[in-house]
Amino acid sequence: MVVNGPGPGSRHDVMVVGEYYFDLIFRGLPEVPKISADLWAEEFEWVPGAAYSTALAFARLGTSAGWWCQFGNDIFSRMILEEARxxxxxxxxxxxxxxxLRRVSAAFSFVHDRGFISYAEEPDPLPTPEDLAWIRPRILLLQGLSLDAERRRLIEAARELGITVCSDCQHVDYRLSTPGMEEMLGLIDVFLPNASEAKALTGEEEVERALSSIARFCPTVVVKCGADGAIAFSKGRTTRVPALAVEVFDTTGAGDCFNAGFVHGLLTEPDIGGAIELGVICGSLAVTGYGGRNLPFKEDLTKYRRREAAI
Incomplete structure (x- = not known):
């Protein structure tokens, strides 16, 4: 796909729109938490999470990225800001x-997956079309998906400015049959759900069928499949890239890191296959440490390249 060059007065190549979360990660639990059970974790760590992971990945990859996010004067905001600096x-x-402005998640992390208990005092306001025109990024990366009028106006403004719109999904309760869903997907250039989100959205049990269903409405769909890498459909072609062979430590934040690697690839690679590969590299390395902290720097990418042919 073609990503437009910087517009007049462009301040960033990428504009990330998404909230921070302060992640408390518990590892080594004997079972999934349940009512009336006291569980003790073998390991614990706290890390900045959610869109912070995406912003961190861009910083390490050397991508010019601005992160649109609100912070308060509470201890969680202050600690996130300190880590960002x-x-x-x-x-x-x-x-x-x-x-x-507290946003906290307690993650119970297992090798195969993780779950969250989260709290947020209020959502962040979206940038306005005027903000977008002033910042003028090449790519707008939205942390999640919603069908509200404010988000639609932002996406429509991006399209009018020639800005490529990429959107994550993040476990929304929508279905393809939800009024406005098909139209919203048609406005997004790249949709980036994970496998469980894609299946829930379409009602399909197989990732390939879910991908095909979504691709009827969105020009480029990339499904993140965890240990199975990623699969995408764009311009009539399906592309698969396997995950790296790594030892999984914690999967928290892997999807956010994949998004950054993929978008970095859209800016630097000759085709979408290369972008998916960079996304897979970032997502795979992210699971080798707490909360996506083991992200590569730009100079590290070449030693992990192993391009697979499209099918």
Missing amino acids: RENIDDRLFIHLDRP
Whole structure:
């Protein structure tokens, strides 16, 4: 696919729109948490999560990315901001509030998957079409999917400006039959659900069938399949890229890291297959440490390249 060059006065190649979460990660639990059971984890760590992982991946890959996110004066916001400064994450699109804005997730992490218990005091406001016109990125990366009018106006404004729109899914309760869903997918250039999200959205039990169903409405669909890598459909072609052979430590944040690697690839690779490969590299390496911290730097990518042919 073609990604437009920087527009007049462009301030970033990528604009990430998504909230931070302060992740508390518990590993080594004997079972999945349930009512009336006290469980003790063998290991624990806290890490900045959600869109922070995406912003961190862009910073390490050397991608010019601005992160649109609100922060409060609470301890969680302050600790996230401190980590962002330490990792040289671009802070020019940060919004600072003089009041608490707590967003916390407790993750129970297993090798095969993870679950969350989360709390957020309020959602972030989306940037306006005027904000988008001022920032003028080449790619707009949206953390999640919704069908509200405000998001639709933002996406329509991006299309009018020639900005490529990529959107994650993030376990929404929509179906393809939900009014407005097909139209929203038609406005998005690249849709990035994971396998369980794609199946839930379509009602299909197989990833390939879910991919085909979504691709009827969205020009490029990339499904993240965890240990099975990723599969995509674009311009009449299906492309598969397997995951790297790594030892899984924690899967928290892997999808957010995949998104960054993929979008970096859209800006730097000659075709979508290369972009998917970079997404898989970032997603695979992310699971080798807590919360996606084991992300590659740009100079690390070449040693993991192993391009697979499209089918």
